[in-house]
């Protein structure tokens with residue numbers, strides 16, 4: 001079997017592509033890969049915050065177009081970057097095992113690494129309105145500054161002292177940087193019920209053409225069953241809440257001991273008001289739990 005992989009050319013995307021190739025090789029050892037790097041608008045425009053360029057998932061859609069044009073067979077993405085609807089004819093057929101879903105506070109070694117202990121007026125770099133809105137509701141006395149560029153760029157801006165702390169996904173950080181102490185930075189996890197992660201955070205998704213049943217089947221078998229169930233719940237949550245990049249919501253499912261838990265949160269853009277809910281459901285119907293979480297969250301949001 002030969003599989004052509006479409007991916008963005010960033011270091012993180014290429015590392016994630018490597019993870020997916022290993023996933024597939026485990027069940028199809030003779031597979032041959034060809035990597036097709038797709039340059040996207042996002043790789044050209046590096047100086048504006050994402051929400052200023054356009055809707056969530058535009059770059060991912062550009063990569064997926066390579067599948068519709070038959071220039072590649074599968075596409076690799078961070079699940080959290082995929083829009084809630086993908087192109088007709090394409091399916092998310094593969095799910096990696098989940099790396100940490102946490103957002104983390106990254107600081108230089110000599111600085112405070114506890115969100116609640118940061119000095120008033122500290123400058124925190126984040127361009128995510130989800131992160132800013134939820135963090136503002138516990139720390140309204142620090143300054144949230146836009147930060148753009150890939151994870152490496154953000155870390156170098158922190159090292160240079162342009163920010164006192166940056167907030168990043170632990171999964172991306174760990175995939176990119178083996179030993180943070182080499183850079184004299186360290187991080188702490190922000191609790192899930194303080195900053196609910198983006199749906200899909202920590203999971204790598206693999207898109208295929210629906211009609212390529214052989215490839216879809218290989219990807220299904222290569223997938224991590226636990227991550228797949230969590231992903232289905234979180235994607236259902238995202239669709240039910242109707243979240244694009246402009247609504248500060250987070251939602252994460254956790255499969256353990258035969259039960260599926262869900263933590264979801266919503267905040268207003270200014271971080272003045274927020275709701276966090278926790279639900280438990282059955283892993284046999286992850287979509288139902290995701291939809292219930294969305295409805296419960298919106299209900300609580302609208303009644304107060």
Ligand SMILES: NCc1[nH]cc(CCC(=O)O)c1CC(=O)O
Nearest residue numbers: 078081168169171172201202203
């Ligand atoms: N939006 C960028 C992005 N997309 C996926 C990850 C991290 C990897 C993952 O969540 O799987 C990141 C970096 C970040 O948010 O800090």
